[in-house]
Amino acid sequence: MTQEVLILSSFLIPLLGAIVCVFFQSSRYSGKIAAGSCLLTFVFLSISLFPFLSDFKNVILLPLGLRCEKLQALFLLLTSLVVTLALMQSDIYFEKELKQENTNQKHIAWFYFFSLLFLLSMMFVFVCDNLGALWISIEATSLLSAGLVYFSRSKHAVEATWKYLIICSVGIAFALLGTIFIFSSSQYGAIEGGSLYASQLKAVSENLQPLLLKLGFIFCLVGYGTKAGVFPLHSWLPDAHSEAPAPASAMLSASLLNCALYAIYRILDLTTNSACGKSCHEVCLWAGVITVIAAALFLVKQHGLKRLWAYSSIENVGLMMVAIGFGSAPIFFLQALNHSIVKVSLFCTAGNIIQLFGTKEISHINGLLRRSPLDAVLLLAGAMAVTGTPPFGTFISEWMLLSLSFERRYILVAVLIFIALTIAFVAVSYHVGRTLVGGKIELLSDTVSIKNSVIPSLLILASVALCFLIRPDILGVLK
């Protein structure tokens, strides 16, 4: 009982935090309040969910038809952790922005307001059993994160927000249609009067009307795929990621994409036992492969540092789609975990670098290794990690994915992914390499302070640790 109370109260904390942030708009402490409430959420969730994870119990039922299984529990923890870290970093980030007079206290308070609600909506994504509610939460995430993208109020930010809003809304509208299809597919004898509850649908999935289910899946794939940045629906993603302030980009990339992918996983999971299951899985799989390849090629010619990481997020989304296509929840989660950790670190580092050089253009960032060695190392390590290079956790998850595809006899998939990963690696190291070297040796008093790099470096270390700590029995939890 206390578990449920704790979980529910962890949903209330961000809400309260958001309200407090808005009330004390001009206070300098809004950042600390926001980060603190996130941290509290994370702590509450950890306290309540860690016993559950090691438990034999499969599900926690919450009031209002919410439920939480182990995968969801893990994602909840990951999401709250990511947002916590991003908000901690953003306090430091905005400090410097304020010093440079790029923004004011009020905007920042609104930023925290939106990010806390954003966290709340993302948390709802994972506990909604009802597909309609899932849709509502995801739409809410995009509406709320629009506020984050809009933060700097510059021309570019406005443009990016507009594109983000419109494209995601249209995409999500398709997902709504897909949800309706799935709903109506359940009315043909499976459940009297139909149902939108995923757990119920899953139980009767053999009896769902196959055509409607398939259409439902395709519409949902397109809809949530738009949100997740599946090629060629990714078009909003690089713009939004590069125009949002760095911590917001970190949140978008490291948690929002997971939400959308989780939604796809949820829908695909329904089809597993039905007649159209295999073809749906294959669609998802190949969509992932195409995304990986396209993202790798996109990486070849890039001009913006944050756009680079945006495309690498797309690449990782592709990998996760492949994992989802194989129906493998453990690998999906592992990849999401590794990617999120590295991405937060990368975007935070990118934020530091962009503040230091005053530009996002890679061609104008030179001699980082001389100017700020720690950030250079972090950038390099992150770049290596994000392309699946050992000794970072991404290597293990990608390796498991590839060996799974060999096991399932999808050798072409593995080969294509390998090629794409190689291209991506070369492209990313080319771009990063350009920023590290060169430039005039000038003595600039202005360097990144150590404080800014604490969180990114801890995350990189975490990623290394993840490489060496993944045991099969940990993954067994999800099976």
Place this chain on the structure above:
Amino acid sequence: MNIAVYTLSALLVPFLLIGFVQKAKAQLQNRVGASVLQPFFNIFKLFGKNQIISEDSSGLFRAGILVNFCCFAYLIWSVPWLSFSPAISSVDIFLFVYLLATARFFSILSALDTGSPFGAFAGSREATLSFLVEPAMILSLVAPSILTGSSSLERIFSFTHQVSSQNPIVWIFAGISLFLVALTDLSRMPVDDPTTHLELTMVHEAMTIEASGRNLALSEIGYAFKLAMFFGLSVQCLLHGIAFCLPSDQWILLAMSIAGIFSLGLLLALLETVLVKLKWTKCPDFIAYSLTMGLFACIAALGVRA
């Protein structure tokens, strides 16, 4: 016994051979020419003379010449260029080729040590020639080694093989190839003219341009050894080619070998009288002949074995 024979021949034959070639050439050109013993006198004279060393050179200048000399001194005692088995017998064909390369390497270095442009160009050409000539050399040695199933020079050139390995074609081609190799490697006539001066000589003489006194003497001795050894080896090949009609007595064979070496010397004199020097860029074409001979020999040898 062997040691005595080789020591004696090493002290006499090379210098006599050089003197003989010069004398024969002079006679063929209707000149009187110096005495056949002139090379001995030259060597003695050089040993007595003052040596001049360039101020730019390092110790390698003298050391290189010394190593060069030592290599040839070692080879003249250990290569069966006469029909006797040699004094020190641990040389196989690859060690032979690589010892020659060692000698060459150090002579090039000592030529380059003074910073003289002459020596440098000669060194560059020497390197080029060696690159062209070594495959031919190894082929003409591999061919008999295939026949005899051994890589040791001593066993290849001993006269105690079974009849099956006495294949005249292989031996004669190998012998001719070796002779052509010798002409190139010693920078004799169609490749280079040793009697002209400076601007026209390209390889050996220009390399020793800075050497004087004792240094020059050592390199000249090395050169003489090399000449005798190469001619000796090709004579051995040719003798093996006609081994079926030769007596098996060692001393007769020794006499025939020495006679053969001098007749090759005569041939050399004749060639140097008749031929003109090739243009440098045409040298590879000439060396191609020796390579072809070597290949013929090898293919014939493989054919015999198969």
Place this chain on the structure above:
Amino acid sequence: MWCFLTSGMLFIASILGIILSISSIAAPFHYSLQFPIYLGLAPVEFESDTTSSIFSILLFGLSLAFSIFSPSYLANKNANELRLFWSGSLLFIASMAGVLFSGNAILFLICWEIMSLSSAALVASELLTKNTAKASLIYLSATRVATTLLALGFLCANNLFHSWNFSDWHLMRQEALIPALLITFGCFIKAGLWPFHLWVPYAYFAAPAPVAGLMSGVMKKIPIFLLVHLLCFREMADFWIPSFFLALGAISTLWGMIFALVQTDLKKILAYSSVENVGLIMLALGAHLVSLQLHVANLASLFLVAAIFHLFNHGVFKSLLFFASGSIYQNAHSTNLNNLGGLAKRMPGTFLLFLFGTMALCSLPPSNGFYSKWLIYEGLLQLVNSSNIAVAVCSVLLICVLIIAGALSLATMAKVVSVTFLGRTRTKLAQNATECSEFMIVGQGILACFCVLLGLFSAPICLYLVQILKLASFTPPSLFQFTIFSVFCIGIVYVSFLKQPKKSSIYSTWECGFGNLTRRMQVNPESFSQPIAALFSPLLRYRIKAEVSGKDRRHFPEKVVAESTTQSVLESKIYTPLVQAVAVLGKHINRLQAGSIHIYLFYLLITLLLLVVLELVR
């Protein structure tokens, strides 16, 4: 200060490593790390066998010399560069040890990538310019492609044998052809075999000299270790696989040396020469496979021993030469041959040690480099005597190839030694060069000692290798007698003839009475190699651009400019277009992201319709 501490630690670690590896030859160890460390699919396992012990002796031996040499080499670097250098190189050495002793494929890949990454970081560590970044990138890309192939091979092998442990894999079997091929090609790339060698000169040129020594000495051998370790193709009956080894080995032997000849930078020359040496080792491995298929056990073991021994020798002498290039760079501030000259008098110690390395590289007897090549020659000659005529003809050709490569390396090294150390200095910078510090001399001296010892005791070492690798025995030829004799002979002659200083005088080099020779009148590296380069001009794309200008320019030109350029056919015809193709593809795909929201919406619609139609049709 901490720099010396670090190197001291490395020194001690190397000694411990050597002791460990020697002891592990007698008693192989297997060590598996338990809870909580795990790599997802496999545990962290370390395992030694004879091959890995042999390789680790090389690794730790070189790292020993490295630890002595490096601190002084880095004397005038700033703290930042030092930090990068030491962290990179410690990681590099540790990861190489990890690669050698890793017991399963996943751990192997992890160590392998750390090795690549740390070495790539080291490559860029000396001059933080765009060019070194480019070199590092080329190196990283090549190594990543190699990793990709290896990883694919490992996955295939796992699929076949259902295990990640190397000890469960039998890649020599017929059915494991695909993984074996993938792994082999991965190894070829990493080893820098023709036609995958292009990264080699870039990386070694840009890397700091001691690192280049380690890379060329050990890291390039790691893929060969993998090949030997897994013994790919051992039981396969096809002749085409060994012929791959032989052909690529022979081509890279020649190709490496031809390109080494025309380079004008010391480090690039050394880099290309390591392409040659890797070719030689691969050739020996190929011959090993051929003789296995012909069922000539003693010949097979001869080739394997030759390959391993040569690899050892190459590691030693190449690191020696790279170290020497480092001390040249430190004191004369350049490794470009055009800027050097006359260093023999200024750096006599380095010169002498360099000469040792050079002799080994040119495989002149009695050096160790000669001996391993000699073994290969002897083996090939015995292959000629085998029954198969095709093999026999091939062997004859291979002997020729090796001889040609040998002659080329002689020309190259003659050029290097003379232009670097002999004659007059070509620039002011080199004129002020002084001898490097004692530590650097000791570092090189250790390696030179190894060169000599390995040459001197080559036959017993080979016999020992046969014994510990449990191979069929053969009688190796011996250099001992020759060496003793030659040393003796040179000593006697030296003492009796040249120690008479009274009859010699010092004078300037003869100049045809033209006046004093200037340093610009000396031979330069291009002109030295021109005669041979001209023979290979189509391969090298060797061009001489000459420009004569001035009034009445035919006879009395005022200005003559001649410039020779070389460029690899492979690079300009194959690799550059390949990279361009990917770049063009990237550019085209970027057009999709055109910025217009209408187009984006259109993509959305098209994707939806496509999927719906596709699914309804199915």
Place this chain on the structure above:
Amino acid sequence: MISFSPFMFSFLQAIILASAIMAILMVGTGQIRSNIMFYSLQTLCLALSACFCAAIEHELKHYIVALAIFFVKTIGLSTFLFWITKRIGAAKDLGLYLPLPIAMHLSVVLLVFAQILSNQLPHLNHLQPLAIGGTAGISLILTGILFMLTRRLAISQVLGFLTMENGIFLFALTQSSGMPLFIEMGIFLDVFVAVMISGLIIFKIKHSFEHIDVTLLTSLRD
């Protein structure tokens, strides 16, 4: 389920079809005010059909939904959009790629296409007479997208999006009975917020760029 007159059914079908036709007509004009007008008529039809459905199925929640549509969409959103148009001063959308009449003809073609598509779908027995709702719904969705694709102004894109949303609602209403009320309301809320935020952004676009022509917003690209 109780019986209901065929007249009612045909009336309902007419209303449903009318909403699709309103959308098609909307494509045909470039006047923003007329567009909004057509949009509000279209939602009015929607609200009416929800009412009829409620009458047919005797479900109270459909009445609530119908009321919500009427107040939120037909009156609320339309007024909001009118207000924006007035504030910004946008009068006419010149269209993009296709001339407006041709776009209108194209949307008729899309209606036919929608008919074909919806025939492929299975129908529940008791909703068989409402099959036309599927056609109209899909047609509305496609028309909405077409509208978005062929218009320049930001406000037109919002209108297109709203039309799509209407299509989905119509589809849901007629093809699957019994969507839970709280879901419907949640969707309403989301759409409402989305439009509000878009409105704000439109103001900002006007403020920053001094126009609301989204074809000119192409500075973010690769």
